[in-house]
Amino acid sequence: MAKRNTKQYAGFHRKWGQFCIQREVDMFRPSLTDVVTFLTHLFNSGLGYSSLNTARCALSSIIMRDSDNTIGNHPLVSRFIKGVYHLRPPSCRYDNIWDxxxxxxxxxxxxxxxxxxxxxxxxxxxxxxxxxxxxxxxxxxxxxxxxxxxxxxxxxxxxxxxxxxxxxxxxxxxxxxxxxxxxxxxxxxxxxxxxxxxxxxxxxxxxxxxxxxxxxxxxxxxxxxxxxxxxxxxxxxxxxxxxxxxxxxxxxxxxxxxxxxxxxxxxxxxxxxxxxxxxxxxxxxxxxxxxxxxxxxxx
Structure with missing residues (x-):
């Protein structure tokens, strides 16, 4: 997997930790429902596809699963991210560019x-x-x-x-x-x-x-x-x-x-x-x- 911004990872790890404390959830072994609920919370806060995709990768780096697949590769999580892509697709940061x-x-x-x-x-x-x-x-x-x-x-x-x-x-x-x-x-x-x-x-x-x-x-x-x-x-x-x-x-x-x-x-x-x-x-x-x-x- 490509390296991503460690600051972004740390930020999502921190938010995930706060989310788990509030709901008394084991942050390393949460249920699938907890993960989707967290991602939904991020979506409702205004985050778009790129940020949520990074959040998915950040969670995959710390959540332990019994299978070889990461939580981010779970079909339900993948479908959620795909839905976000259609609702809030990535867009150009700039309408024009300098010469x-x-x-x-x-x-x-x-x-x-x-x-x-x-x-x-x-x-x-x-x-x-x-x-x-x-x-x-x-x-x-x-x-x-x-x-x-x-x-x-x-x-x-x-x-x-x-x-x-x-x-x-x-x-x-x-x-x-x-x-x-x-x-x-x-x-x-x-x-x-x-x-x-x-x-x-x-x-x-x-x-x-x-x-x-x-x-x-x-x-x-x-x-x-x-x-x-x-x-x-x-x-x-x-x-x-x-x-x-x-x-x-x-x-x-x-x-x-x-x-x-x-x-x-x-x-x-x-x-x-x-x-x-x-x-x-x-x-x-x-x-x-x-x-x-x-x-x-x-x-």
Missing amino acids: VSIVLRYLRGLHPLSSLSMKMLTLKLVTLVALVSAQRLQTLQLLDISTVHGDGSTFVFTIPDQIKQSRPGSGPIKVVLRDFQEDQSISVVKVLEFYLKQTKNLRGSCSKLFISYVKPHAAVSRDTLARWIKLVLDLSGVDTKTFSAHSTRAASTSAAYSRSVPIEEILKVAGWKSEKTFAKFYNKEVLHQNETFTNILLS
Whole structure:
């Protein structure tokens, strides 16, 4: 099962514990009725499909059953979640998205790399990687230099961990970062090469790509990456009261889509399983051209 937000799990565990105390229920061995009643309570409080699905997984992680199946896989619970999907289907978080060129213009100004502080170099790299990879913050946090290989124009990271877009039998996720020769100031490969040189003597035994720019230079959390990206968006002029760090995923794929990147390329880069997932958020006709995601996005 893909890793999920531990804070969300902790929150649902806490609510479940309170629910069980009030009803004098064994939180580790409740009845099926108790579980469905709890999920119904969450639904009536206004939660939608995504949150309730996370709650189901959180309960499955602590409730013990005699069978091999988790409580979340019970047919009645599955039917309940399916019903929630139809009543409150997941929807787009944003009606529109910011223009990638605004952020790229700011990142171009962070040049030459040798003039940047470790903080600004780090902020530039993490934002560029987020844009050209169209990956979730979870994936960025897992990038590890021990798994990377490249040929001077491309870096390929292998993610052995199970993440949200992992599929049974599909093998490990690969994140590919390509050079952008037309403008070296925003080439993620050139920035990454410089960053690796600058952090070589700082990271010690830490192999995670992104490390803190202040001592002790340890690996950083997903929340830290989010703060860094949001700071860059704010400095670029993006409305960060509306848009979160995760919006880079929507912004980059929307930009690529509007510039006629083939749908197959967008799905491959972003890790979406089918065109329906993309079409749900960007329901426009796609024109097919033989251009790479990175080149069209950064042009």
